[in-house]
Amino acid sequence: MEWKGKPEADIFWGGESALFEKLQDQKLIVKLELPKETWESIPASIGQPKPIPLKDRDGYWVGTALEPYGLVYHPRLLKRLGVPELKDWDDLLNPKLKGQVAQCAPTRSSSSNATYEVMLQLKGEGAGWDWLKKRADNTGHFTARSRDVPNVVAKGEFAVGFAVPSYMAFEERVGGFDIKFTAPRNAFVTPEPMAILAGARHPRAARAFVEFLLTEAGQRVFMESGLFPLTPKHKMQGAPGSKIELAVEFTGGMRSYFEAPVANVYDEDIAKKRSEALKERFRKDIEALWKPS
Numbered sequence: 001m002e003w004k005g006k007p008e009a010d011i012f013w014g015g016e017s018a019l020f021e022k023l024q025d026q027k028l029i030v031k032l033e034l035p036k037e038t039w040e041s042i043p044a045s046i047g048q049p050k051p052i053p054l055k056d057r058d059g060y061w062v063g064t065a066l067e068p069y070g071l072v073y074h075p076r077l078l079k080r081l082g083v084p085e086l087k088d089w090d091d092l093l094n095p096k097l098k099g100q101v102a103q104c105a106p107t108r109s110s111s112s113n114a115t116y117e118v119m120l121q122l123k124g125e126g127a128g129w130d131w132l133k134k135r136a137d138n139t140g141h142f143t144a145r146s147r148d149v150p151n152v153v154a155k156g157e158f159a160v161g162f163a164v165p166s167y168m169a170f171e172e173r174v175g176g177f178d179i180k181f182t183a184p185r186n187a188f189v190t191p192e193p194m195a196i197l198a199g200a201r202h203p204r205a206a207r208a209f210v211e212f213l214l215t216e217a218g219q220r221v222f223m224e225s226g227l228f229p230l231t232p233k234h235k236m237q238g239a240p241g242s243k244i245e246l247a248v249e250f251t252g253g254m255r256s257y258f259e260a261p262v263a264n265v266y267d268e269d270i271a272k273k274r275s276e277a278l279k280e281r282f283r284k285d286i287e288a289l290w291k292p293s
Contacts, residue, residue: 010200015110018272020061029195031059047264054191063191065227069111070183072161072169099140100159109146114188115163117271154179170226232258
């Protein structure tokens with residue numbers, strides 16, 4: 001937004017699709033104009049009761065890979081604390097996790113912002129904020145950026161991380177750290193949207209890059225990084241011992257988000273309207289009152 005149509009990059013990638021709607025409203029991204037066959041190979045949405053759009057109906061952005069935001073934990077540290085391995089959101093409220101949760105503020109992280117929205121939409125605003133405050137009571141650290149959350153858990157500095165994109169956690173696992181990931185029911189799933197910025201210096205190269213990412217070869221690049229394929233025709237399948245098979249094991253055996261129903265309560269329109277109010281309430285009700293354990 002600060003570049004104001006004279007960007008220093010060609011492509012904007014990742015996060016919530018609501019971010020791309022804001023850029024589109026300000027005419028800071030342009031239509032992709034991808035080949036018809038490529039565009040039509042991508043489903044319009046995934047998930048119920050609230051469908052998650054996988055591409056922009058007007059053609060300004062397209063998903064590139066499916067990415068769940070969930071929880072990470074350090075198995076040995078949990079065992080020492082006497083806490084079972086995590087499966088659901090409410091597991092974070094275990095009193096034994098006092099001071100053991102790491103998270104990034106929704107003011108600094110789109111993955112955190114989206115997961116805050118999931119809790120508010122899942123439980124209702126009143127009960128949702130009550131839950132988020134209780135979770136803050138167990139929080140021992142707010143990181144400067146979302147990428148730091150799985151890093152401090154992998155090192156054993158904290159037992160649990162909240163609102164972590166799976167590929168960030170997978171990087172730690174590939175690095176040899178003892179860390180596990182779980183996506184509880186209704187965890188936010190982003191299609192990792194991509195758009196070409198208005199005023200891009202290399203628009204043709206940018207378009208070719210987007211097209212490549214949607215091919216089988218491009219999708220395998222994502223899969224080897226712990227991201228899931230965007231379409232039903234591709235699945236997480238690799239040679240024994242490969243990064244893809246390690247990613248399948250790391251995420252609990254998942255090979256495709258199209259093999260089983262995806263539960264989703266996240267409503268993009270509600271999130272877009274509430275975005276600033278959510279951040280303001282976080283500052284007032286959580287950040288201003290929070291004290292490290």
